[in-house]
Amino acid sequence: MTREEFKQEVKDVALEQGADLVGIVSARDLSEHEEEIVRILPSAKSVVVVAAKHSLAAIRSETNQMAQFDTIHTYGQVEKAAHGTARFLESRGAPAVAVPAFIPLDMAAPKKGMRGEICWRRAGVRAGFGSYGENGLLVTREFGSAVRVSGVVTTAELPGDPLAEEDVCDHCMRCVEACPVGALAGEGKINKKLCGDIIFKHGFRYFQQLIEGIAEGEYAQMREILEGEGLRDMWQTFMTGNYYYCFKCQAQCPASALYPVENA
Ligand code: B12
Ligand code: SF4
Ligand code: SF4
Incomplete structure (x- = not known):
């Protein structure tokens, strides 16, 4: 099997496990997180980035509990996709670690829970999902900013995806x-x-x-x-x-x- 074929298989698994978007970033293209990635998995070569969409109706609801409920399940969805993909990679002999979408986080100073091991906005941009918005969030082509993002660090050498060519944010403010x-x-x-x-x-x-x-x-x-x-x-x-x-x-x-x- 070629690397491209294996990459496609990994992506298909992520989608089957509940991801709405999946992309690959080479670990060396996330150089800002080199230290963290080496700590997570010393011989890591790639990061599989997954995203799950919110219900826009739920997060636009004036009843906050609806948005919270949708968020719990969207996080669940993206975390299941990351875990399922990690399990698949390990079944194929490639060590793989699913990294939290938000918590648990390092709560010690100086981070105090304000910095993830991998910044998923950055990883989403590098995986070609879209671009940074005026809101500082990842704006995807398909779902705007209404996504939750997570991923898997793995030793599998998977070819990276290209960056999005267009600026997805329309600067409407x-x-x-x-x-x-x-x-x-x-x-x-x-x-x-x-x-x-x-x-x-x-x-x-x-x-x-x-x-x-x-x-x-x-x-x-x-x-x-x-x-x-x-x-x-x-x-x-x-x-x-x-x-x-x-x-x-x-x-x-x-x-x-x-x-x-x-x-x-
Ligand atoms: C800490 C944290 C927060 C903090 C700080 C947010 C921040 N802006 O750093 C607080 C509590 C304020 C917060 C708020 C929110 N958060 Co928050 N948060 C995180 C968390 C856990 C870590 C982020 C981190 O490491 N930041 C530290 C560093 C890396 O960020 P930074 O110094 O600001 O650097 C960034 C900018 O410089 C930017 N940047 C670089 N170049 C450029 C160029 C341009 C043009 C622009 C615009 C930006 C830009 O990129 C850098 C990295 O991406 C992530 C989960 C994760 N692991 O990624 C979720 C995360 C970022 N949060 C998320 C969300 C949705 C929210 C909220 C809407 C709250 C909510 N209801 O869920 C708000 C949105 C606030 C906002 N508009 O930014 C989502 C974003 C999804 C998306 N579409 O991008 C994430 C990714 C969680 C997830 N797994 O889905 N959050
Ligand atoms: S930046 Fe403003 S709009 Fe966005 S989550 Fe924070 S308080 Fe709400
Ligand atoms: S300026 Fe408009 S398109 Fe860009 S992030 Fe904000 S709301 Fe989204």
Whole structure:
């Protein structure tokens, strides 16, 4: 079997396992992640990048729980595709490691959960899925920014895919205008703190506030927290593993041929 034939077989497996997009990047073309890739798998040669699409209707829903539920399953979908592909590669004698789409992450300083082992936006761009958008996210030809991305590091030498030739972002700036806290300034510039305060509203930061309040003896504030919706919501976060409270810059990106904003 030629390398091209094996690559096609790997891609077919990823699609069968639930990926909507699959592409290959040579490990040397992700030189920014060389250190991480060597730590994950010392003789790695390729990264198989997979993406799963969201339901745009769900992440555009005004009911946040619908968007959260869709996100849990879209992450599940892309992680299943990565795992299934890794298992297939190993069955063919090529060591392979599926890398998390988002968590678990390195929570120690200096990363503190703000940097993935592999940045999947970058990997998606290099795998030819599309280009960077004004929102700083990967904008794909097929689904705009409404995708979750993951992948597999493997020793198999698979020929890389070409970069997308066109700029997929149409620079309409809807993402920037849709941000409820003005965290986006275009050209991919983002105030991570402003965004994080919203998307993790009842996630880690809330939990930290609770612990800090107890440590500092701020019991009046604690009583408020104990009786409010935040604690119950945080419990749901722990139960489901999902903690996002904003999807606007993903959901309002109309660079999707399948479901433009006009049809929302
Ligand atoms: C930490 C993190 C965050 C942080 C920081 C985000 C950030 N911009 O770095 C916070 C909490 C703010 C966040 C928010 C969100 N996140 Co987030 N996040 C991550 C995570 C876990 C790690 C990212 C990372 O390592 N960043 C650190 C470094 C690498 O990023 P950086 O210094 O900004 O460098 C980038 C830019 O310089 C850019 N860049 C380079 N050249 C150019 C050129 C141009 C023109 C542009 C525009 C950009 C650009 O590329 C570099 C790397 O790609 C990834 C998962 C993963 N492993 O990739 C998900 C991930 C990026 N998040 C995702 C999403 C969807 C979101 C949110 C919509 C929240 C939500 N509801 O899910 C928002 C969107 C905010 C935004 N518009 O960026 C998706 C993005 C999917 C996509 N289509 O691209 C990812 C890939 C998760 C996944 N597996 O699907 N996130
Ligand atoms: S996820 Fe929401 S808060 Fe964060 S940058 Fe996008 S629109 Fe703004
Ligand atoms: S909403 Fe418009 S400007 Fe923003 S990333 Fe999508 S196509 Fe680009």
